Amino acid sequence: MKDYLPILIVFIFVLGFAVTNIVLSHVIGRRKDTRAKLMPYECGMDPVGSAHQRFSVKFYLVAMLFILFDIEAIFLLPWAVVFRSLITTLSRSFVFIEMMAFIAVLFVGYVYVWKKGLFEWTRG
Amino acid sequence: MQLDTLNLNYWAIAPELIVSLVAVVLMLMDAFSRKGGRQANAFVALIGLIAAFVAVVRLGGLAAGGYFGGMVVIDPTRLFFAAIILIVAILAVLLAGQFLGDEGLPPGEFFSLLLFATSGMLLLTAAGDLVTVFLGLEIASITTYILAGYRRYDVRANESSLKYFLLGSFSTAFMLYGMALTYGATGTTNIEGIRQAIASESINFPALLLLGAAMMLVGFGFKIASAPFHLWTPDVYEGAPTLVTGFMGTGPKVAVFAAFIRVFIGGFDVPIAGVGLQLHNGWIHAVAVISVITMTVGNIVAISQKNIKRLLAYSSIAHAGYALVGFVTGDFAPVAFYLLAYSIVSVGAFGVIQLLARAGDQKTMIDDYAGIGFEAPALTFPLAIFLLSLAGIPSTAGFIGKFYVFKSAWVTTPSLRYLVVAAVINSIISIYYYLYPIVVIFFRPLAPGFVRPRMQKATALAIILTIIGTFYLGLLPNRLLKSMEKGQPARITANQPGTK
Numbered sequence: 001m002k003d004y005l006p007i008l009i010v011f012i013f014v015l016g017f018a019v020t021n022i023v024l025s026h027v028i029g030r031r032k033d034t035r036a037k038l039m040p041y042e043c044g045m046d047p048v049g050s051a052h053q054r055f056s057v058k059f060y061l062v063a064m065l066f067i068l069f070d071i072e073a074i075f076l077l078p079w080a081v082v083f084r085s086l087i088t089t090l091s092r093s094f095v096f097i098e099m100m101a102f103i104a105v106l107f108v109g110y111v112y113v114w115k116k117g118l119f120e121w122t123r124g
Numbered sequence: 125m126q127l128d129t130l131n132l133n134y135w136a137i138a139p140e141l142i143v144s145l146v147a148v149v150l151m152l153m154d155a156f157s158r159k160g161g162r163q164a165n166a167f168v169a170l171i172g173l174i175a176a177f178v179a180v181v182r183l184g185g186l187a188a189g190g191y192f193g194g195m196v197v198i199d200p201t202r203l204f205f206a207a208i209i210l211i212v213a214i215l216a217v218l219l220a221g222q223f224l225g226d227e228g229l230p231p232g233e234f235f236s237l238l239l240f241a242t243s244g245m246l247l248l249t250a251a252g253d254l255v256t257v258f259l260g261l262e263i264a265s266i267t268t269y270i271l272a273g274y275r276r277y278d279v280r281a282n283e284s285s286l287k288y289f290l291l292g293s294f295s296t297a298f299m300l301y302g303m304a305l306t307y308g309a310t311g312t313t314n315i316e317g318i319r320q321a322i323a324s325e326s327i328n329f330p331a332l333l334l335l336g337a338a339m340m341l342v343g344f345g346f347k348i349a350s351a352p353f354h355l356w357t358p359d360v361y362e363g364a365p366t367l368v369t370g371f372m373g374t375g376p377k378v379a380v381f382a383a384f385i386r387v388f389i390g391g392f393d394v395p396i397a398g399v400g401l402q403l404h405n406g407w408i409h410a411v412a413v414i415s416v417i418t419m420t421v422g423n424i425v426a427i428s429q430k431n432i433k434r435l436l437a438y439s440s441i442a443h444a445g446y447a448l449v450g451f452v453t454g455d456f457a458p459v460a461f462y463l464l465a466y467s468i469v470s471v472g473a474f475g476v477i478q479l480l481a482r483a484g485d486q487k488t489m490i491d492d493y494a495g496i497g498f499e500a501p502a503l504t505f506p507l508a509i510f511l512l513s514l515a516g517i518p519s520t521a522g523f524i525g526k527f528y529v530f531k532s533a534w535v536t537t538p539s540l541r542y543l544v545v546a547a548v549i550n551s552i553i554s555i556y557y558y559l560y561p562i563v564v565i566f567f568r569p570l571a572p573g574f575v576r577p578r579m580q581k582a583t584a585l586a587i588i589l590t591i592i593g594t595f596y597l598g599l600l601p602n603r604l605l606k607s608m609e610k611g612q613p614a615r616i617t618a619n620q621p622g623t624k
Contacts (some may be wrong), residue, residue, distance in 0.1 A: 108148055115155035 061118055072106050075099075136191035136198055138179040139206060140246045146172025147239035154232020162231040166221045166582070169235040173214045173242070180206045180246075190252050194314045197252035197386075201456040204608065205249040205382035208464045209375055211593075212471055213242040216371045218586035219475045222579070223367040226483045227275060234274060238371070241267035245379035254303045254313040257383045261299065261347070264379055265292050268372045272364040278484065284363025291346070291356040299343025305336030315391040322394040322403065330399040337392050337407055341414075344387075347380040348444045351418035361437035362488075366481055369433060370474025373440045374467035381447060381463055385456050393454060411451050412543050419445030419550040426557045432477055433488050435557060439514055440470065442554060449543050450529040453536045457608040458529040465513070465525035465597050472590030473510040476503050479577040490561050495570035502579060506587050508562050513594050515558035516551050521597035526551060528605070 040047045045055075079099050086095045113119070134141065149172075150165055180203060188199050216238060224231045244263025251257040269292060273285025307313050309332035310321040327333050342353065349357040361369045388407055394400035422442030429435040443466050450458035480496075480503060481488045497504045513520035526547075534544045579587075597604070 105148075108152065112151055112155045 058121065065113060065118065068109065069106070072103070075102065130193045131189075131191050133186070133191050135179075136183070136186060136196055137247075137250070139176040139183070139210075140243050140250065142172060142176045142179055143239050143246060144243040146175075147236050147243060150232065150236040150239060154230075154236060157232075162221055162224055165231045165235045166217055169217045169239055170214065172239060173210055173217060176242075176246070177207065177210045177214070180210060190316070194316060195253045195256045196247075196250045198250075200608070201382060201385060201460070202249045204456070204460045204464075205378060206246050208378050208460065208467055209242060209245045209249065211464075212371065212375045212378065212467050213238065215468075215471045215475070215586050215590065216367065216375075218582045218589075219367050219370075219471075219478065222583045223365065223478055225580075227365065228483070229274060234271070237267045237271050237274075241271065241371075241375065245375050248379040249382040251383055251386060252315055254306065254315065254318075254387070257387065258296075258300065258303065260379070261296065261383065264376050265296065265347075268368075268376055271368045272360060272372065274368060275365050275484070278363075280363035280485075281365060282363075284360045287356055287363075288360045295343050295346030295353070298339050298346070302336045302339030302341075302343055305332045305339065307336075309333035309336060315386055318391040319394055322392070322400045323396060325398050325400070327399050330402070333399060334403060334406060337388075337403055338410070340387060341407060341410060344380060344384045345414060348377050348384065348447075349441050350414050350444050350448060351421045351441065352414070354418065354421065354441045354444075357441055358434045358437040361440070362431060362433045366433065366474050366478040366485060366488075369437075370471045370478070373437070373474070374463075374470050377440075377444065378463045378467055381459060382456075385451070385459060389451065389454055389456070408452055408540070411448055412540050415445050415448035415451075415543060416546045417445075418442065418448065419547060423550050423553045423557075426554070429557070430490060431488050432490050432493070432561060433481075433485075435490070435561070436470070436473060436477075439554070439558070442550065443470075443514070445550070446526060446529060446547055449533050449547050452540050452543065453532045455532065455536075457605075458532040461597075461601075461605065461608060462525040462529045465521035465594075468590050468593040468597070469510045469513045469521060472587060472594070473507060473514070475583065475586055475590070476507045476510070479503055479579060479583065480507075482575075482577065490564050492571055493561065493565050494568035495565070496574050497566035499570065499574060500576045502584075503577065503587075504565050506591055508565070509591060509594060511558045511562055513598070515555045519595070519598045521594045521601075524598055524601045528601075 045053075076099070083095060146168060150168055153165065153168065183198055183206075184203055186198050188197075190197050217235065220231075220234060220238070223229075224234055241264050244260050244265075244267065246260075247256060248260030248264060251260055269285055269289040272288050273281050275281040303313065306318060309327050309329055310318045311326075311328065312318060312321060321327060322333070346353040346356075361373060364372065388411075392403050392407055395404035419442045422438045422440075422445060426435055426438035426442065429438060443462075447459050447462050447466070450462060477488070480493060480500075487493070493504075509520065513522035516522045516526045530544045530547055534541055
């Protein structure tokens with residue numbers, strides 16, 4: 001059970017962080033309630049009414065891009081964690097270059113979507 | 125984990141690397157140039173594919189065996205199938221210039237997607253591990269889903285793309301589940317490892333292995349459009365732009381056949397005793413039955429088709445059935461030769477129809493082509509040759525392909541000769557519907573409103589190349605057949621690293 005103690009600590013920390021923030025902003029913050037602000041938060045959608053409504057295709061693109069670059073982090077983090085132990089058996093430059101190649105591929109994708117204007121929200 | 129045991133050698137994946145790098149370059153060219161130059165894009169794509177072809181030929185100089193920890197293998201199966209795929213891709217690029225111009229479609233992404241698809245297919249032919257099979261399959265599939273819907277504002281193309289996507293994902297799920305079960309049964313995803321596990325009878329749950337193999341059979345069956353799983357094919361092939369239909373009816377199919385051979389003949393074909401024998405008998409008979417159903421359904425339904433693209437779609441189903449006959453021989457050569465003959469002819473036929481159908485696929489009914497035989501001989505004569513080759517008329521590639529497959533199956537497996545009988549009967553049936561368009565084109569009064577299509581140089585070159593290929597394989601196949609037989613692989617030796 002001792003091994004799980006860090007997880008418990010993280011859990012408590014996260015809970016404390018969230019609660020503190022909400023309570024603090026409630027106590028310190030100046031409030032100016034409007035109708036829209038008092039509605040339940042539904043990611044920018046109207047919480048009442050039909051769920052079958054059309055919304056911009058850009059949401060999908062954003063979601064897709066988010067997943068792509070999220071995956072990058074999923075690969076990068078373990079790589080960074082095991083880097084030291086990897087270079088005891090593999091050559092340092094090999095381990096480094098392999099990941100840089102991966103990032104380069106993602107970077108090309110980033111440049112592509114940028115040039116294609118995917119980050120210009122307001123345009124057409 | 126040592127680098128030496130992984131056997132990393134970047135030359136072993138040089139074709140895949142070249143093709144994907146060129147695809148990335150094309151992607152960036154498209155992003156940075158104001159208005160994409162069709163010619164420039166096609167030229168870069170062509171250079172890349174030819175370089176990849178050279179790289180494939182040079183792969184023969186490397187030691188056969190597994191690389192990257194058995195993820196990728198080099199063996200004759202890979203070399204021949206990769207060569208077929210690159211030939212198809214080169215022909216598609218040659219035809220694409222005119223296709224994109226006539227349709228007024230943006231060129232950049234088209235070539236980029238085409239090359240990404242090609243890299244996935246090449247990876248599929250090289251796969252020595254179920255993981256690589258899956259990876260290659262997905263790269264090839266996802267890009268072709270998009271290509272199928274490349275005519276964005278066309279409802280039929282959208283339908284085609286969406287249908288292909290949904291059913292393709294569905295079949296992928298089958299495939300993946302089968303792989304997981306096989307892994308559970310054998311404890312490895314390496315195809316050679318699976319073979320060894322079966323041979324040494326160290327299977328955890330025999331039923332899992334059989335179920336896994338069955339599900340993978342379904343997955344592969346979907347992708348090659350074999351009979352109980354063929355229903356998506358006609359709609360998808362009809363709706364997609366004709367050139368894309370020609371590409372996806374050949375390239376991905378050839379690649380999936382390569383992986384199919386790898387996994388089933390290379391991994392699951394261990395007729396020694398116990399589970400191995402059970403599995404062998406199971407899949408051989410399943411494939412035999414699928415093969416008979418596939419060619420029969422394809423041919424019978426093709427007879428009643430009025431649309432030339434649907435006719436060729438059903439014909440491609442039937443051809444998948446013929447190619448499956450080659451599986452019972454336990455050798456890749458008949459299947460590879462058959463698919464080479466089929467692919468060249470099929471791309472050629474779709475290339476001609478692309479021109480005859482005009483932008484937006486306005487004229488795809490067979491009756492639209494009535495009497496145009498001598499109005500546009502540069503198109504109709506090649507089309508007639510391709511249809512005759514598909515029917516298997518002697519002196520064309522189709523005949524030698526069929527002959528080789530049927531003869532090999534007849535000689536090697538006397539117990540499955542009914543397959544060959546069924547295939548021959550089906551070939552005879554098929555002659556009817558292949559001759560029908562020829563009759564309409566040459567012997568009917570001219571249909572009103574026929575405009576003779578212009579042909580660009582690259583298109584003409586592609587059609588000439590396919591005709592040369594058709595007759596070369598049909599009249600002088602010996603050299604290729606010999607080199608294929610010389611390259612008979614004993615077995616894939618994925619776990620033995622090749623010596624450098």
